Structures are given as structure tokens and as C-alpha cells.
Amino acid sequence: MKRVSTLFLKIAVIFIGIPILAMCIFLVPELGNLAAKLLPEFTxxxxxxxxxxxxxxxxxxxxxxxxxxxxxxxxxxxxxxxISVTSLERIKYCAITISCLHILVLPLFYLFADKDDAPGVVFIGLVVPFASLVIAVFAAVLQKLLKEAIDIKSENDLTV
Known part of the structure; x- marks a missing residue:
């Protein structure tokens, strides 16, 4: 059962990466061109x-x-x-990095909202940083719990 569930999760991890790759290929150049069109004063x-x-x-x-x-x-x-604790720590730092990078783009969302007179665009810009911070907090909690479990396991191994 465990191998089946991890296999499912491995497939899910692969399928999570595919839409992001497609967005990088197709959507990011369009967003760059749209930004250049909407804000010609920022070269x-x-x-x-x-x-x-x-x-x-x-x-x-x-x-x-x-x-x-x-x-x-x-x-x-x-x-x-x-090594599992280290992987969770790296996931946490990656999520924090993604959040910080997308916070840099928030003024751009504000300029889009101001230009198109659509205030909801700013909230759309907050989705990725907020989701990344949630993932970072979740990874930090899992990291701490796993570290405590490892400590308890090593104490039990020493007493036996």
C-alpha cells in the first residue's frame, strides 16, 4: 500500500511540473509583452x-x-x-524564495489594476506569494515534527 501511495504522489509531483513548464513557454512571454504594452513608460x-x-x-x-x-x-x-529533514528544509527555503520573488512583482499588478481600473488584479497577484508562504510554514512544521521524532527515536535506541 505504501509503495502505491508514494507512486501516486510521485506521478502527482511530475504532473505538477508540467503546467508550470507550459506556462514558462507560452504564458510568461505573453505577460512580458502585455506588460510592455500596458506600461510603455517603463522601458x-x-x-x-x-x-x-x-x-x-x-x-x-x-x-x-x-x-x-x-x-x-x-x-x-x-x-x-x-536527510528527510534536510529535504524539508530545502523545500521551505524554496517556497520562501518563490514568495519573495513574487512579492517583487506586486507593484506591477498594482500598475495593471490602476491602468485597467480593476482592483481585483492585486488580489490575484497575492495568490502565489500567499500559497508559497503556506507551503513554507507547512514544510517548517513538518521539519520540526520530523526532527523531534528522530530525536525521540535516537533516545529510544540508546536506552534499549
């Missing part, structure tokens, strides 16, 4: 959009790789080990 806004979105993809895929590694540790019965 380098197109490249700013490219840099922020493509730079945030790097920690995203690194976090997916760490999640895949964590699932492999579970398959090998190494879930309660220091």
Missing part, C-alpha cells in the same frame, strides 16, 4: 517580468525535486532520517 518592464518569473521557476523545480527525493526516502524506509 525594461518586459525583462523584469521575464527575470522574476523565470527566476522563480528554478526554486520551484528544485522543491519538486526535493519532494520527489523525500518520496524515495519513504520508499526506502529512510523517512525518519536527517
Amino acid at each position: 525594461y518592464i518586459k525583462y523584469f517580468v521575464f527575470v522574476v518569473f523565470y527566476a522563480s521557476v528554478i526554486p520551484f523545480y528544485f522543491a519538486l525535486y526535493q519532494a520527489f527525493k523525500l518520496l524515495r526516502f519513504i520508499d526506502k524506509n529512510k523517512a525518519f532520517s536527517q
Whole structure:
């Protein structure tokens, strides 16, 4: 049962990466062109959009790789080990990095909202940073719980 559920999660991790890759190929260039069209007074806004979105993809895929590694540790019965704690810590830092990069883009969402007179655009811009922070907090809690479980396990191994 455990291998089936981790297999399902591994497939889910792979399928999470596919739409992001498609967005990088098709949507980010369109967003850059749209930003350049809507805000012609900011000459380098197109490249700013490219840099922020493509730079945030790097920690995203690194976090997916760490999640895949964590699932492999579970398959090998190494879930309660220091390497699992390290993977969770790296996932936490990747989520914080993604959140910080997308917070840099929030003024751009404000300029779009001001230009189109649509205040809901700013809330759409808050979705990715907020979701990344939730993932970072969740990874931090899991990391702390796993570390405490490892400590308890090592104490029990020493007493026996």
C-alpha cells in the first residue's frame, strides 16, 4: 500500500511540473509583452517580468525535486532520517524564495489594476506569494515534527 501511495504522489509531483513548464513557454512571454504594452513608460518592464518569473521557476523545480527525493526516502524506509529533514528544509527555503520573488512583482499588478481600473488584479497577484508562504510554514512544521521524532527515536535506541 505504501509503495502505491508514494507512486501516486510521485506521478502527482511530475504532473505538477508540467503546467508550470507550459506556462514558462507560452504564458510568461505573453505577460512580458502585455506588460510592455500596458506600461510603455517603463522601458525594461518586459525583462523584469521575464527575470522574476523565470527566476522563480528554478526554486520551484528544485522543491519538486526535493519532494520527489523525500518520496524515495519513504520508499526506502529512510523517512525518519536527517536527510528527510534536510529535504524539508530545502523545500521551505524554496517556497520562501518563490514568495519573495513574487512579492517583487506586486507593484506591477498594482500598475495593471490602476491602468485597467480593476482592483481585483492585486488580489490575484497575492495568490502565489500567499500559497508559497503556506507551503513554507507547512514544510517548517513538518521539519520540526520530523526532527523531534528522530530525536525521540535516537533516545529510544540508546536506552534499549
